[in-house]
Amino acid sequence: MKKSLFISALVAFVMMFCVNVNAQEKATGKAYEDLKKQEKVLDKDLQKKAIKEARKEAKKLEKEGFKTPVGKLPLAKQLETAWEKQAELDTEGNPYWYIASSRAVGGNQSAAALQATNAAKIDLAGQIQTKVSQLIEAKVANDDMGQEEAASLSSVVASSKSVISATLGRTIPLVEVYKTLPNKNVEVMVTIGYSMQSANQAAVQAIRKELAAKSEELAKQLDKLGY
Incomplete structure (x- = not known):
C-alpha cells in the first residue's frame, strides 16, 4: 500500500514537473518567435527600402x-x-x-573594370x-602609454593606407555595369564590399608588421591594446 502511494506521488510529481517544463518551453518559444517576428519586420523594412532605392x-x-555584362x-x-x-x-549596431564604388574609363570593358575595381579598393x-585609426586612438587615450610611443604609433597608423590596401583579400563584387561611350571607349562602374571585422583584423596585423620593422617595442604596445 505504501509502495503504491509512493509510486502515485512520484508519478504526480513527474507530471507536474513536465507541465512546468512544457509551460516554460512554450513561453521561451513564444518569446523567441516574437523576437524572430521583430527581426523579420526589420529585415522586411530594410529590404523594402533597399529595393525601392x-x-x-x-x-x-x-x-x-x-x-549589365553577360553572366551578371x-x-x-x-x-x-x-x-x-x-x-x-x-x-x-x-x-x-x-x-566602395568607383567608375573608370578604358579602351575595353576588362581594362575599365580593373581600373574601377582598383580605385574602389x-x-x-x-x-x-x-576606422582603425579611430579604434587605436581611442584605446591609446585610455591606456598609460607614453606620449612618444603614442605619437609613433599614431604616425604609423596615419601612413598605413598603402599597407592596408596591399593586405586586402578577396573583396565581394556587388555591382558591375558598363556603357560604351561615343568615342568607343568603355566606362565601367563597380561596387565592392568587404567584411568590416575581417578588414579591421587584417589591417591591424599589417600595421603590427610595420611597427615591428621599426621597433618591436611599438609592436608590443599595439598588442597591449588588445588587438
Whole structure:
C-alpha cells in the first residue's frame, strides 16, 4: 500500500514537473518567435527600402546607357544586393560591411573594370584606415602609454593606407555595369564590399608588421591594446 502511494506521488510529481517544463518551453518559444517576428519586420523594412532605392538608381543608370555584362545579375538586382549590404548591421549596431564604388574609363570593358575595381579598393583601404585609426586612438587615450610611443604609433597608423590596401583579400563584387561611350571607349562602374571585422583584423596585423620593422617595442604596445 505504501509502495503504491509512493509510486502515485512520484508519478504526480513527474507530471507536474513536465507541465512546468512544457509551460516554460512554450513561453521561451513564444518569446523567441516574437523576437524572430521583430527581426523579420526589420529585415522586411530594410529590404523594402533597399529595393525601392535600387530600382530608382537602376532607372537612372539605364537612362545613362549602362548595361549589365553577360553572366551578371540584372542591374536592379545587383543594386538591390549592394543596398542591402549597406543596411546590414552587426549585433552592436555597427555596419557589417565596408562598401566602395568607383567608375573608370578604358579602351575595353576588362581594362575599365580593373581600373574601377582598383580605385574602389583604394577607397576601401581609406575607410579601413580611418576606422582603425579611430579604434587605436581611442584605446591609446585610455591606456598609460607614453606620449612618444603614442605619437609613433599614431604616425604609423596615419601612413598605413598603402599597407592596408596591399593586405586586402578577396573583396565581394556587388555591382558591375558598363556603357560604351561615343568615342568607343568603355566606362565601367563597380561596387565592392568587404567584411568590416575581417578588414579591421587584417589591417591591424599589417600595421603590427610595420611597427615591428621599426621597433618591436611599438609592436608590443599595439598588442597591449588588445588587438
